[in-house]
Amino acid sequence: MDLSYGVEYEAFREEVRAFIAENWSRRDARDPQRVTAFRLRATAAGYLYRNIPRRFGGSEQPADVLRAQVIHEEFSAVRAPMEIAGNGVRMLVPTLLECGASWQQEKFIPPTVRGEVDWAQGYSEPGSGSDLASVRTRGELVGDEWIVNGQKIWTSRAQLCRYMFALVRTEPDAPKHQGISYLLLDLHQPGVTVRPLKQITGQSTFNEVFFDDVRTPADWIVGRRGEGWQVSRATLKHERTGIGNAETYLEQFAKLVNVARSTARNGRPAIEDPIVRDRLAEIEGYLQAHRYSTFRQLSMNLAGRNPGPVTTMNKLVVTNLGHLIAALAQELIGDASLLLPVYEPGRKVGNERWMNQFFGSLGIAIAGGTSNIQRNIIGERGLGLPRDRTGDAS
Amino acid sequence: MNFDLSEEQSALQDSVGRLLRNELEQTRLLEIFDSEDGHDVRLWRALGKLGVLGLMIDEKHGGTGLKMLDAAVVTEILGYHGTPGPYLGHVAAALAISLGGNDAQKERWLPRLADGDCVGTVALAESGDAWQPDEWALPGQAALNGAKRNVLYPGQADLMVVGVAGGGLVLVENPAQSVEVTPLPSLDATRRIAHVTFRDTPAVPLGGSAGRLRDALLVLLAADAFGGARRCIDMAVDYALTREQFGQVIGAFQGLKHQLANVAADVEPARGLYWYAAHAYDAVPDDAERMAALAKAHIAERFLHAARETTQAHGGIAYTWEFPLHVWLKRAVFDRAYMGSTSVHRARVADLSGWAQAG
Ligand SMILES: Cc1cc2nc3c(=O)[nH]c(=O)nc-3n(C[C@H](O)[C@H](O)[C@H](O)COP(=O)(O)OP(=O)(O)OC[C@H]3O[C@@H](n4cnc5c(N)ncnc54)[C@H](O)[C@@H]3O)c2cc1C
Numbered sequence: 001m002d003l004s005y006g007v008e009y010e011a012f013r014e015e016v017r018a019f020i021a022e023n024w025s026r027r028d029a030r031d032p033q034r035v036t037a038f039r040l041r042a043t044a045a046g047y048l049y050r051n052i053p054r055r056f057g058g059s060e061q062p063a064d065v066l067r068a069q070v071i072h073e074e075f076s077a078v079r080a081p082m083e084i085a086g087n088g089v090r091m092l093v094p095t096l097l098e099c100g101a102s103w104q105q106e107k108f109i110p111p112t113v114r115g116e117v118d119w120a121q122g123y124s125e126p127g128s129g130s131d132l133a134s135v136r137t138r139g140e141l142v143g144d145e146w147i148v149n150g151q152k153i154w155t156s157r158a159q160l161c162r163y164m165f166a167l168v169r170t171e172p173d174a175p176k177h178q179g180i181s182y183l184l185l186d187l188h189q190p191g192v193t194v195r196p197l198k199q200i201t202g203q204s205t206f207n208e209v210f211f212d213d214v215r216t217p218a219d220w221i222v223g224r225r226g227e228g229w230q231v232s233r234a235t236l237k238h239e240r241t242g243i244g245n246a247e248t249y250l251e252q253f254a255k256l257v258n259v260a261r262s263t264a265r266n267g268r269p270a271i272e273d274p275i276v277r278d279r280l281a282e283i284e285g286y287l288q289a290h291r292y293s294t295f296r297q298l299s300m301n302l303a304g305r306n307p308g309p310v311t312t313m314n315k316l317v318v319t320n321l322g323h324l325i326a327a328l329a330q331e332l333i334g335d336a337s338l339l340l341p342v343y344e345p346g347r348k349v350g351n352e353r354w355m356n357q358f359f360g361s362l363g364i365a366i367a368g369g370t371s372n373i374q375r376n377i378i379g380e381r382g383l384g385l386p387r388d389r390t391g392d393a394s
Numbered sequence: 395m396n397f398d399l400s401e402e403q404s405a406l407q408d409s410v411g412r413l414l415r416n417e418l419e420q421t422r423l424l425e426i427f428d429s430e431d432g433h434d435v436r437l438w439r440a441l442g443k444l445g446v447l448g449l450m451i452d453e454k455h456g457g458t459g460l461k462m463l464d465a466a467v468v469t470e471i472l473g474y475h476g477t478p479g480p481y482l483g484h485v486a487a488a489l490a491i492s493l494g495g496n497d498a499q500k501e502r503w504l505p506r507l508a509d510g511d512c513v514g515t516v517a518l519a520e521s522g523d524a525w526q527p528d529e530w531a532l533p534g535q536a537a538l539n540g541a542k543r544n545v546l547y548p549g550q551a552d553l554m555v556v557g558v559a560g561g562g563l564v565l566v567e568n569p570a571q572s573v574e575v576t577p578l579p580s581l582d583a584t585r586r587i588a589h590v591t592f593r594d595t596p597a598v599p600l601g602g603s604a605g606r607l608r609d610a611l612l613v614l615l616a617a618d619a620f621g622g623a624r625r626c627i628d629m630a631v632d633y634a635l636t637r638e639q640f641g642q643v644i645g646a647f648q649g650l651k652h653q654l655a656n657v658a659a660d661v662e663p664a665r666g667l668y669w670y671a672a673h674a675y676d677a678v679p680d681d682a683e684r685m686a687a688l689a690k691a692h693i694a695e696r697f698l699h700a701a702r703e704t705t706q707a708h709g710g711i712a713y714t715w716e717f718p719l720h721v722w723l724k725r726a727v728f729d730r731a732y733m734g735s736t737s738v739h740r741a742r743v744a745d746l747s748g749w750a751q752a753g
Binding site: 199331338367 | 519581639640641650710
């Protein structure tokens, strides 16, 4: 066992630090141009978009999870911008690299990486959530175009996205899982209606998206006709590993500790209260367990070995962490939980900002596969229990 | 032993439930949730007419002359329906006057509070989540100067009962003229709160015990939370019986069935806890304070858990504003925080139980 990253990586860390010191200051965060310029420099230096070929705007580095980890640690420590957030970079790009035609990679990856276009994930429908393979949005090939009709729902950020990658039923006579294609759609065209849905938080991030004779070229399909389900598994894999990241929760936990320091209980700082300390330490236990669990998964992947059932558990693990953090945050912020965080000029948002975490912890428990579905996956694929006849959880 | 509601109490629950099913279907509830002031005068009048607003007010002052247990079982129904408006503060204010007002005050206010002609509220919390009477620091003179926080509907109130230093209560009449109100973005928009500032606000002392008032509010919150939790479960069960995935209703999946069964087993037994807390308030003085604290801490926590679990049991639809389950999720947060959070009351329970003393 050796937890140090080794001389080579510590030298690399120094290099990353020097790069950041030279190229980034926190003030730059407010200037979009500087952020873009920084990303370009960081990509040229080989720190961002490491698994994307240079010709698509990436830095094309040999796969090295430890270097990636060092970069992540150093960048997040000073909040230097990393890859553009969003479904495009996180899900579509890896999917195109894995399953896309080369012209699709050339056309779509560079502008996505530059942040010029973003992608909505058009999977869920009113009748198809957990049972995603039942999607009913239809696509019919007429001449050299697909004509798409139907509806998607809960589509995050669709109102801001230029494109959508969508699961569309193109082979109505084929069995459920073999009748779906993975189509790319331009959302900026007649026939597309995006209706923002107000969320539990009061904000509108997700949407309903209606398709009325929406057109897309015949070759805007990733994989072959009827292979959309397999292609989407690639995307979902990327979504789930994204969600399983321990870093975000470490940050959130540090903030929670700060709240415990700055709020009072029984006239003393809450952090001195035995109950608060106990609950913080319980969360810290889960958090550190998860952290080292991801280190272990990383190391085994590096060595080409399979870490086992734990890989199916990451999403449920962080979901449960979110619930614990929400419960303690409620206790610590006390009366601030009576308020809805409202962001408008001139209003100071205090500890009620934790209500976003409260709601978000529920969103995470639903989005990208509900916790029940995760438990099915853990039971069936992780532990090898018999598959449920109906609930094919994958 | 007959630990059950009387026929009259059950009938009362039924008639309030009937009214709310008619007056407060879900679209109407969401309209009020989204409205400017979160107070539906028509609904308020209807509640007043039915006697809901004056249950504990003496008959000779226009009320029904009933007890805390009666008020609590009605509050459960109000909670079940997510009833918006100033009810909680109103009932507490009326109780404070009943307990500590002089005859003139009672005659002036109680009849109008009983029928909902007037709205009452209580101003208790101070900064630092100071809800308990021994934490109040507002100097209690004939003219008030200072602030109270998280006051229910002060803008609509015709009278305000204010907790002051030393654990006393004073009465501010027509606060609209003498109190400055700072509205807040209430998470639970069925119970709007605001901060209030007093500047030489005229006040008159009330008799009675602030501790009793606190206990009453705790019992009512527990009852509300029980009703709310029950509603979350009912909604989730209804949904599980209609929503289909993988060719069958989701309620048929053992995972979901167990999830809902766990929540139900967590919540349902708590009915007796709030009943007993209310009964103790009425009839078992030695146990009243402890049971009020225990019931509020325990049941508000159950409500929050039930609301979170049933939100997940619905899937994406429950993450929207248009689907009403979030109303109860937010009410659960309110019930948990208002009058002091769970750990505060659990600590009080531990003290009041005398566990630390050698048996
Ligand atoms: C904040 C947020 C953002 C989202 N963003 C997107 C997006 O960008 N794009 C997109 O396509 N989708 C998105 N979604 C949708 C999300 O993927 C679905 O909500 C989720 O897959 C669940 O589907 P559903 O809502 O239809 O619930 P349902 O599938 O109807 O589930 C309802 C309940 O039934 C349970 N259930 C279902 N099947 C089983 C079973 N076999 N065993 C046990 N229990 C079961 C579920 O666990 C759940 O509790 C988002 C959702 C949220 C909350």
